[in-house]
Amino acid sequence: MVTLQLDRLSARYGRRQILAEISTPRFEGGRVVALLGPNAAGKSTLFRRIFGLLKGGGEVRITGAASERPVAYMPQDTGVNAVLTVYESVLMARMQGRSLKVRPEDLAKVDQALDELGISPLGARDIGDISGGQRQLVSAAQALVQEPEILLLDEPTSALDLNRQISLLTILRRLAREREMLIMVALHDLGHALRFTDEAMVLENGQLIACGETCDVVTPELLHRVYRVAARIEPCSKGQPQLIVEESV
Numbered sequence: 001m002v003t004l005q006l007d008r009l010s011a012r013y014g015r016r017q018i019l020a021e022i023s024t025p026r027f028e029g030g031r032v033v034a035l036l037g038p039n040a041a042g043k044s045t046l047f048r049r050i051f052g053l054l055k056g057g058g059e060v061r062i063t064g065a066a067s068e069r070p071v072a073y074m075p076q077d078t079g080v081n082a083v084l085t086v087y088e089s090v091l092m093a094r095m096q097g098r099s100l101k102v103r104p105e106d107l108a109k110v111d112q113a114l115d116e117l118g119i120s121p122l123g124a125r126d127i128g129d130i131s132g133g134q135r136q137l138v139s140a141a142q143a144l145v146q147e148p149e150i151l152l153l154d155e156p157t158s159a160l161d162l163n164r165q166i167s168l169l170t171i172l173r174r175l176a177r178e179r180e181m182l183i184m185v186a187l188h189d190l191g192h193a194l195r196f197t198d199e200a201m202v203l204e205n206g207q208l209i210a211c212g213e214t215c216d217v218v219t220p221e222l223l224h225r226v227y228r229v230a231a232r233i234e235p236c237s238k239g240q241p242q243l244i245v246e247e248s249v
């Protein structure tokens with residue numbers, strides 16, 4: 001099973017240090033880890049550093065990976081290539097780092113990814129002519145179709161309506177379990193983090209200030225200290241933890 005551990009990981013833009021020696025416990029395949037923190041805390045920077053787009057001190061330790069390219073990354077802002085259809089763009093994502101020959105299996109995986117995310121009817125549409133939420137689902141398909149062992153998702157639900165936010169997070173959680181994939185997902189919705197993630201790590205000003213089981217990390221004290229809101233957490237009628245925000249403080 002794949003594992004990911006960060007050891008004194010740092011990153012800088014020019015001379016400006018953004019991440020300060022982030023060390024984590026070992027995260028395991030099959031788990032969903034929330035990456036939390038206020039705006040500009042360093043979440044996207046951490047993803048770029050893990051994925052290798054930024055250099056810096058420390059080490060990203062991956063063990064137990066079966067493939068040579070175990071990590072896929074879905075950035076926050078996904079560019080649009082207007083000359084491709086949705087289907088072609090997902091197929092291109094699938095073929096990254098593989099031989100140029102498209103096999104029937106590759107087409108089946110594209111169909112499966114589109115189907116799983118409920119966007120099969122968009123397949124023939126030009127990627128430049130779909131809505132922002134649809135584009136976000138296409139980006140998720142582009143990441144999933146690579147069958148990564150570690151998947152980094154930067155705010156994948158930010159453009160989605162409520163139903164699709166819940167659907168996507170439910171699918172991701174199921175796929176993490178089924179494929180023993182480790183998913184790290186940056187979220188601003190702490191209610192979603194409580195409901196859909198197993199573990200959470202919280203960044204503030206480039207420092208890791210909390211890490212552990214999500215229910216132990218996302219507490220009224222953390223919400224007060226880091227997010228400056230008064231909030232409580234109560235079980236809903238189905239027993240799921242629910243975040244109730246009272247006011248900003």
Ligand SMILES: Nc1ncnc2c1ncn2[C@@H]1O[C@H](COP(=O)(O)OP(=O)(O)OP(=O)(O)O)[C@@H](O)[C@H]1O
Nearest residue numbers: 013014018037038039040041042043044045046076
């Ligand atoms: N390309 C860049 N060049 C210089 N500084 C950058 C660059 N990208 C981000 N930063 C700075 O690095 C810091 C961390 O930004 P980052 O995007 O990692 O935060 P974030 O936690 O993902 O924020 P948000 O929740 O707003 O998306 C911020 O101060 C930001 O201004």
